[in-house]
Amino acid sequence: xxxxxxxxxxxxxxxxxxxxxxxxxxxxxxxxxxxxxxxxxxxxxxxxxxxxxxxxxxxxxxxxxxxxxxxxxxxxxxxxxxxxxxxxxxxxxxxxxxxxxxxxxxxxxxxxxxxxxxxxxxxxxxxxxxxxxxxxxxxxxxxxxxxxxxxxxxxxxxxxxxxxxxxxxxxxxxxxxxxxxxxxxxxxxxxxxxxxxxxxxxxxxxxxxxxxxxxxxxxxxxxxxxxxxxxxxxxxxxxxxxxxxxxxxxxxxxxxxxxxxxxxxxxxxx
Amino acid sequence: xxxxxxxxxxxxxxxxxxxxxxxxxxxxxxxxxxxxxxxxxxxxxxxxxxxxxxxxxxxxxxxxxxxxxxxxxxxxxxxxxxxxxxxxxxxxxxxxxxxxxxxxxxxxxxxxxxxxxxxxxxxxxxxxxxxxxxxxxxxxxxxxxxxxxxxxxxxxxxxxxxxxxxxxxxxx
Numbered sequence: 001x002x003x004x005x006x007x008x009x010x011x012x013x014x015x016x017x018x019x020x021x022x023x024x025x026x027x028x029x030x031x032x033x034x035x036x037x038x039x040x041x042x043x044x045x046x047x048x049x050x051x052x053x054x055x056x057x058x059x060x061x062x063x064x065x066x067x068x069x070x071x072x073x074x075x076x077x078x079x080x081x082x083x084x085x086x087x088x089x090x091x092x093x094x095x096x097x098x099x100x101x102x103x104x105x106x107x108x109x110x111x112x113x114x115x116x117x118x119x120x121x122x123x124x125x126x127x128x129x130x131x132x133x134x135x136x137x138x139x140x141x142x143x144x145x146x147x148x149x150x151x152x153x154x155x156x157x158x159x160x161x162x163x164x165x166x167x168x169x170x171x172x173x174x175x176x177x178x179x180x181x182x183x184x185x186x187x188x189x190x191x192x193x194x195x196x197x198x199x200x201x202x203x204x205x206x207x208x209x210x211x212x213x214x215x216x217x218x219x220x221x222x223x224x225x226x227x228x229x230x231x232x233x234x235x236x237x238x239x240x241x242x243x244x245x246x247x248x249x250x251x252x253x254x255x256x257x258x259x260x261x262x263x264x265x266x267x268x269x270x
Numbered sequence: 271x272x273x274x275x276x277x278x279x280x281x282x283x284x285x286x287x288x289x290x291x292x293x294x295x296x297x298x299x300x301x302x303x304x305x306x307x308x309x310x311x312x313x314x315x316x317x318x319x320x321x322x323x324x325x326x327x328x329x330x331x332x333x334x335x336x337x338x339x340x341x342x343x344x345x346x347x348x349x350x351x352x353x354x355x356x357x358x359x360x361x362x363x364x365x366x367x368x369x370x371x372x373x374x375x376x377x378x379x380x381x382x383x384x385x386x387x388x389x390x391x392x393x394x395x396x397x398x399x400x401x402x403x404x405x406x407x408x409x410x411x412x413x414x415x416x417x418x419x420x421x422x423x424x425x426x427x428x429x430x431x432x433x434x435x436x437x438x439x440x441x442x
Contacts, residue, residue: 028297
């Protein structure tokens with residue numbers, strides 16, 4: 001039988017090789033000499049210093065990004081591509097969709113709005129509140145998973161990016177991120193819908209574009225002070241819903257395969 | 271699974287880096303000593319590996335443990351090879367760049383096992399791109415290459431993998 005070295009096969013093989021390679025790392029440790037310990041402590045100290053410098057750069061870059069986004073109205077960006085609400089602003093260019101999330105000044109009383117409707121066969125298998133302010137819930141079923149994430153807006157200003165293959169590269173040390181030109185991304189489509197009383201965006205990530213291979217081609221990345229702290233990889237063919245709940249002061253992100261089910265699930269929160 | 275998440279603790283990279291140092295430094299030294307007879311050379315390889323890790327830590331901090339450990343093995347191997355190449359040059363001895371120091375144990379998966387036998391540079395590129403799931407652009411940054419150079423390296427790695435599989439009697 002002829003084997004085709006496509007991305008899927010390479011990914012499976014590389015995953016297996018990664019597991020086998022990790023096994024090579026011995027369990028036992030050798031003691032470090034005093035000279036190596038000294039060098040390593042120097043490295044740790046230097047890393048701290050470099051990180052402080054980097055944070056300063058990133059803060060400056062974040063301020064610049066905020067200015068650029070705030071001036072979105074005067075940039076050559078489609079008016080339809082921008083939406084301003086109380087606590088968020090969105091900008092779309094040909095390579096990236098960016099949300100700027102304004103911090104809430106007051107914390108709300110604890111609100112545990114969870115979907116009252118979940119598709120048949122789905123089971124809540126994971127619920128964790130991260131230190132980074134993101135609560136993650138995973139609903140698992142044989143036909144695929146649904147991921148619900150909630151990011152509190154209290155006290156911090158964050159940005160969120162919808163990334164695709166065209167969103168080239170990570171942020172550099174100065175926190176510069178792809179800005180793009182006027183237009184809309186080709187690798188996914190965005191539709192405005194309503195979830196409860198709130199405006200929401202529904203993203204459909206295309207299955208067949210020149211950019212995609214077979215998985216992990218899209219991502220939703222959360223930044224604080226120009227540094228990304230949370231990333232969700234999204235496979236092609238998936239759908240994502242994003243909305244900001246002004247009362248709960250939270251950003252909601254719902255990802256899965258079936259757009260209709262996602263919308264129904266999101267609406268059942270209200 | 272149609273999706274997965276990767277999270278970084280808000281306490282930040284500094285703490286993660288210190289944790290990586292505490293958890294892996296002694297183990298990386300044990301690995302380096304398997305191929306470098308000189309304790310000083312092995313320590314040098316580990317120090318260089320951590321320097322390399324520090325430079326890329328913002329990209330690597332989110333890796334799951336298995337992938338991070340595999341990456342550390344690859345980095346230690348590369349640093350050991352650098353030292354062996356230097357020693358060979360100093361003593362006017364030939365040095366084979368295809369030389370693999372740490373071949374992963376067989377898994378029974380034909381393609382994975384063939385991948386594990388490739389030269390370390392190819393293995394590293396394939397591990398980052400396909401094992402850790404970085405994009406080509408991100409792989410390029412981790413390898414300190416231009417995107418074009420990384421694409422060529424990945425193409426060559428795939429070509430070498432194809433050749434190896436054919437040598438082993440597979441039809442590719």
